[in-house]
Amino acid sequence: MVTASAPAKVYLFGEHAVVYGEPAVPCAIERRAQVTVEEREEGVRVNLQDLTIDGFTVEYDSSDDDRPDVDVSDSLVDAGMGYVNEAIEQAREAAGAPEAGFDITVEGDIPLGAGLGSSAAVAVAAIRAATAELGVELDAREVAARAYQVEHAVQQGEASRADTFCSAMGGAVRVEGDDCRTIDGVDNLPLVVGYDGGAGDTGALVAGVRDVKDRYDFAADTVTAIGDLVRQGERALVEGDVEEVGRLMNFNHGLLSALGVSSRSLDSMVWAARDADALGAKLTGAGGGGCIVALDESEDALTALSYTPGCEDAFRAELDTEGVRIE
Amino acid sequence: MVTASAPAKVYLFGEHAVVYGEPAVPCAIERRAQVTVEEREEGVRVNLQDLTIDGFTVEYDSSDDDRPDVDVSDSLVDAGMGYVNEAIEQAREAAGAPEAGFDITVEGDIPLGAGLGSSAAVAVAAIRAATAELGVELDAREVAARAYQVEHAVQQGEASRADTFCSAMGGAVRVEGDDCRTIDGVDNLPLVVGYDGGAGDTGALVAGVRDVKDRYDFAADTVTAIGDLVRQGERALVEGDVEEVGRLMNFNHGLLSALGVSSRSLDSMVWAARDADALGAKLTGAGGGGCIVALDESEDALTALSYTPGCEDAFRAELDTEGVRIE
Numbered sequence: 054m055v056t057a058s059a060p061a062k063v064y065l066f067g068e069h070a071v072v073y074g075e076p077a078v079p080c081a082i083e084r085r086a087q088v089t090v091e092e093r094e095e096g097v098r099v100n101l102q103d104l105t106i107d108g109f110t111v112e113y114d115s116s117d118d119d120r121p122d123v124d125v126s127d128s129l130v131d132a133g134m135g136y137v138n139e140a141i142e143q144a145r146e147a148a149g150a151p152e153a154g155f156d157i158t159v160e161g162d163i164p165l166g167a168g169l170g171s172s173a174a175v176a177v178a179a180i181r182a183a184t185a186e187l188g189v190e191l192d193a194r195e196v197a198a199r200a201y202q203v204e205h206a207v208q209q210g211e212a213s214r215a216d217t218f219c220s221a222m223g224g225a226v227r228v229e230g231d232d233c234r235t236i237d238g239v240d241n242l243p244l245v246v247g248y249d250g251g252a253g254d255t256g257a258l259v260a261g262v263r264d265v266k267d268r269y270d271f272a273a274d275t276v277t278a279i280g281d282l283v284r285q286g287e288r289a290l291v292e293g294d295v296e297e298v299g300r301l302m303n304f305n306h307g308l309l310s311a312l313g314v315s316s317r318s319l320d321s322m323v324w325a326a327r328d329a330d331a332l333g334a335k336l337t338g339a340g341g342g343g344c345i346v347a348l349d350e351s352e353d354a355l356t357a358l359s360y361t362p363g364c365e366d367a368f369r370a371e372l373d374t375e376g377v378r379i380e
Numbered sequence: 381m382v383t384a385s386a387p388a389k390v391y392l393f394g395e396h397a398v399v400y401g402e403p404a405v406p407c408a409i410e411r412r413a414q415v416t417v418e419e420r421e422e423g424v425r426v427n428l429q430d431l432t433i434d435g436f437t438v439e440y441d442s443s444d445d446d447r448p449d450v451d452v453s454d455s456l457v458d459a460g461m462g463y464v465n466e467a468i469e470q471a472r473e474a475a476g477a478p479e480a481g482f483d484i485t486v487e488g489d490i491p492l493g494a495g496l497g498s499s500a501a502v503a504v505a506a507i508r509a510a511t512a513e514l515g516v517e518l519d520a521r522e523v524a525a526r527a528y529q530v531e532h533a534v535q536q537g538e539a540s541r542a543d544t545f546c547s548a549m550g551g552a553v554r555v556e557g558d559d560c561r562t563i564d565g566v567d568n569l570p571l572v573v574g575y576d577g578g579a580g581d582t583g584a585l586v587a588g589v590r591d592v593k594d595r596y597d598f599a600a601d602t603v604t605a606i607g608d609l610v611r612q613g614e615r616a617l618v619e620g621d622v623e624e625v626g627r628l629m630n631f632n633h634g635l636l637s638a639l640g641v642s643s644r645s646l647d648s649m650v651w652a653a654r655d656a657d658a659l660g661a662k663l664t665g666a667g668g669g670g671c672i673v674a675l676d677e678s679e680d681a682l683t684a685l686s687y688t689p690g691c692e693d694a695f696r697a698e699l700d701t702e703g704v705r706i707e
Contacts, residue, residue, distance in 0.1 A: 265631070269608075269609070269612065269631075271605040271608035271609045271612070271631075272631070274604070274605045275605055275635070278598040278601045279598075281597055281601070285596065285598070303640065304596075304598075304599070304638050304639075306637070307634055307636075307638025307639065307640075307642075308602070308634065308635070308638045309634075310634035311632075311633075311634025311635045311638065312631075313631070313634075316651075317652075317654075317655060320647045320648075320651060321644075321647075321651075324643075324644035324647060325644075327644075
């Protein structure tokens with residue numbers, strides 16, 4: 054039996070635009086998915102536990118069609134099952150064991166579909182654990198490459214390497230197309246996350262951005278502007294200029310709003326953090342609901358978010374320099 | 381004694397970017413400033429009444445330094461006095477009567493500094509009334525040209541022709557640099573205005589946009605993107621495609637947010653309107669506080685705004701095809 058874990062992430066800059074080859078800078082945070090794998094004779098049994106902050110437990114056998122009875126949408130459950138199943142396929146392929154059976158338990162405290170990369174963290178940890186259980190030790194980059202294939206399959210091609218690479222490597226990273234790099238020297242950022250309790254429909258949001266980008270030249274220019282902003286943001290991050298990082302997060306949020314991926318509750322949380330003198334605040338991930346990330350050295354943004362209607366949970370989220378690991 | 385009136389306006393598209401030579405499309409609405417002028421022997425006496433929705437009355441004599449005792453900031457009062465004084469100068473010049481004295485009463489129901497062009501409406505109506513009182517009949521374009529000089533003087537060069545041209549001509553107009561045109565065939569738009577009771581500092585907001593534009597290439601590109609959006613918006617308006625107009629208003633709001641000119645209450649009102657199925661919603665004018673404009677054929681956005689915390693007043697604002705006129 055092997056347990057591996059991998060961190061959640063926030064996007065400091067560049068979500069959505071990364072789909073079109075622009076760079077993005079996600080950053081791993083100290084919320085992790087743990088996946089425990091034990092080989093069994095045949096078939097796969099999956100137990101999903103506590104993957105939202107609220108907490109829920111589901112147990113189902115992927116060999117039958119029983120729907121788990123949980124307080125999340127079917128599409129999220131389908132997606133969750135899809136990520137685990139595809140990760141198992143990747144592990145079998147890496148180990149040359151196409152018939153291997155597994156008992157799998159997934160645990161964690163990452164809200165599902167809320168912009169914190171729960172699916173990438175699960176895929177990364179599952180591949181690391183399942184391959185290790187079969188006696189194959191993959192390094193973090195190999196895990197990242199296979200986890201990307203998982204997201205690519207489940208999200209029907211609309212995936213970037215950013216989430217999986219960040220979760221596998223830890224810390225802040227920069228991803229531009231197939232070019233994935235760690236950003237050295239970033240080991241502390243005063244991050245605060247606000248969570249509205251909801252989840253956006255990533256597929257629909259990505260499709261919506263594609264629609265406006267195809268329809269309007271100025272929307273395509275907006276995507277390009279995000280890319281230019283990310284390059285500036287990476288420089289500020291490397292130089293340790295957190296005020297500049299905050300300003301650029303604010304600007305990035307506006308460009309994402311223009312592209313149609315913000316929501317009432319996300320904007321409400323963003324303003325709560327800004328009005329509490331956060332250095333910057335933006336939605337993180339696909340948007341439409343879920344999480345915002347703010348940069349604040351005091352406790353004020355955290356407190357303000359705690360009292361903001363529509364913010365179900367708010368927490369400090371220290372940067373996690375450690376990527377996927379065996380527990 | 382002559383009374384002239386001129387309409388307030390909302391920006392359907394293009395505020396801020398218009399300062400940098402991009403096109404803008406403002407639209408006159410059925411809220412008007414009335415200016416009554418009576419010649420007197422010498423000096424100028426000004427009576428300002430009811431220029432906010434809440435209503436306040438000030439009376440002061442511009443020949444002394446008494447501050448009117450009103451519930452608005454000194455800077456707004458200074459600005460109000462500045463617009464009237466400069467308008468009088470323009471009227472004297474147009475009539476070749478540099479020594480003419482006036483009793484002036486300004487009335488209206490346009491919130492001050494809230495993005496509805498109160499200053500332009502006052503300048504336009506004051507020039508029309510004061511010149512008529514001196515026996516000179518200026519046409520709307522001449523009034524617009526002189527009212528622009530007023531804004532240019534008071535706002536220290538940071539003015540566009542859009543507000544004054546729209547207020548003088550009525551209807552929807554298009555302004556790009558010095559090129560001012562009416563947009564024919566637009567005589568009805570289901571506009572709704574939400575007002576947070578506040579006012580942004582136009583000078584600081586314009587300076588803030590200039591700062592980010594000078595600092596970041598992607599911010600300059602954002603200004604350019606607004607210009608491209610305006611051109612698309614003008615086409616949609618001429619074609620009567622209100623759904624497209626709404627979508628473009630939403631996008632325009634996001635780009636303005638990126639440039640840093642939205643606020644918590646403005647975003648809150650924008651979302652209230654959108655969640656009530658408005659076709660689109662955006663801040664109007666300089667931002668930072670003040671008004672949003674939504675496009676909604678039902679009464680839902682109006683009702684939703686009425687119940688939105690932070691929205692002090694909400695009202696239907698029919699497009700006003702009539703510009704400056706003698707009452």
